[in-house]
Amino acid sequence: MDDRDQNEWQRRRKMRSIGIAVALGALVVIFYIATIVHLGSNVMNRPL
Amino acid sequence: MGDFLALMKPRVMSLVVFTAFTGMVLAPSTLHPALAAIALLCIAVGAGASGALNMWYDADIDALMQRTASRPIPRGRVSPEEALTFGVVLSLGSVFTLGVLVNWVAGTLLALTIAFYVFIYTMWLKRSTVQNIVIGGAAGAFPPMVGWAAAAGSVSIESIVLFLIIFMWTPPHFWALALYRTRDYERAGVPMLPVVAGQDETRKQIVIYSALLVPIAFLPALLGFGGVVYLLMSMCLGGVFLAHALRVYREREGREADKAAKGLFGFSILYLFALFATLCIERGVALWAA
Numbered sequence: 358m359d360d361r362d363q364n365e366w367q368r369r370r371k372m373r374s375i376g377i378a379v380a381l382g383a384l385v386v387i388f389y390i391a392t393i394v395h396l397g398s399n400v401m402n403r404p405l
Numbered sequence: 406m407g408d409f410l411a412l413m414k415p416r417v418m419s420l421v422v423f424t425a426f427t428g429m430v431l432a433p434s435t436l437h438p439a440l441a442a443i444a445l446l447c448i449a450v451g452a453g454a455s456g457a458l459n460m461w462y463d464a465d466i467d468a469l470m471q472r473t474a475s476r477p478i479p480r481g482r483v484s485p486e487e488a489l490t491f492g493v494v495l496s497l498g499s500v501f502t503l504g505v506l507v508n509w510v511a512g513t514l515l516a517l518t519i520a521f522y523v524f525i526y527t528m529w530l531k532r533s534t535v536q537n538i539v540i541g542g543a544a545g546a547f548p549p550m551v552g553w554a555a556a557a558g559s560v561s562i563e564s565i566v567l568f569l570i571i572f573m574w575t576p577p578h579f580w581a582l583a584l585y586r587t588r589d590y591e592r593a594g595v596p597m598l599p600v601v602a603g604q605d606e607t608r609k610q611i612v613i614y615s616a617l618l619v620p621i622a623f624l625p626a627l628l629g630f631g632g633v634v635y636l637l638m639s640m641c642l643g644g645v646f647l648a649h650a651l652r653v654y655r656e657r658e659g660r661e662a663d664k665a666a667k668g669l670f671g672f673s674i675l676y677l678f679a680l681f682a683t684l685c686i687e688r689g690v691a692l693w694a695a
Contacts, residue, residue: 375406376406384502387506388502390439391443394437394440
């Protein structure tokens with residue numbers, strides 16, 4: 358693998374990692390929103 | 406990133422999302438807008454995942470066909486292993502998320518849709534029978550049922566009618582494409598109707614399926630979930646659809662034949678989009694007026 362191929366491989370690897378991070382972040386947000394929607398005002402209703 | 410997006414067949418995905426949205430809008434119970442958006446996202450990702458698995462399995466024949474040779478795997482931009490992992494992870498993720506956050510009727514239907522497209526259509530029917538897209542068309546017809554189930558939590562006669570419209574629409578739509586891509590399919594050894602039974606038989610079948618599709622598209626109006634505007638639209642568009650199909654039947658030689666087939670293929674997309682959009686708009690107006 359020459360330098361150009363190596364750089365291209367690293368660039369694609371980096372983009373893929375960013376893509377996975379964004380997808381995981383989106384999943385966290387989706388589950389958070391859905392939890393709030395399902396529980397509504399009961400989200401605060403818990404024994405302390 | 407662009408290559409992985411291409412693996413998801415974004416154009417197919419957009420039609421899937423739109424038909425699922427229609428099912429969701431027509432369902433009697435309403436879903437919280439945030440959950441509706443999540444459901445649509447899951448359906449889109451599920452459709453994309455099955456597209457990726459289809460490209461993984463079909464990479465060998467995709468490389469032989471002009472229409473598909475530039476897909477990410479034949480071009481060497483994505484390895485088959487990466488496409489397989491991508492497809493499996495997204496399939497499981499979309500089904501699980503839809504099931505847990507919305508409901509398991511919709512989740513199960515989405516799983517069934519993906520399994521039907523990947524195992525029944527791609528792995529079994531596509532390379533073995535001339536009926537490949539007739540039966541396999543069910544996979545593309547499920548999304549409105551998934552959308553309906555996401556909102557209503559059940560399957561109903563109305564959602565089955567939406568399924569039937571897409572199911573009957575698929576053969577003339579794909580056979581029109583196959584007519585002007587016959588050599589592609591021949592080269593790849595895919596037993597599409599024009600390859601196995603010839604172009605004349607395909608033209609005959611296009612007319613038969615179009616003649617069956619048009620009255621089936623009246624059913625929403627007859628069952629009461631499509632209004633007068635929908636009935637008029639389905640009659641007018643149905644007439645144009647039949648005219649295109651008959652033109653394909655008549656024009657059998659040279660560029661005119663290709664033009665007729667391309668005309669039907671293009672109009673069939675507009676036809677389905679317009680019918681479902683009319684149902685959505687009618688429902689929106691009814692909700693607004695209430």
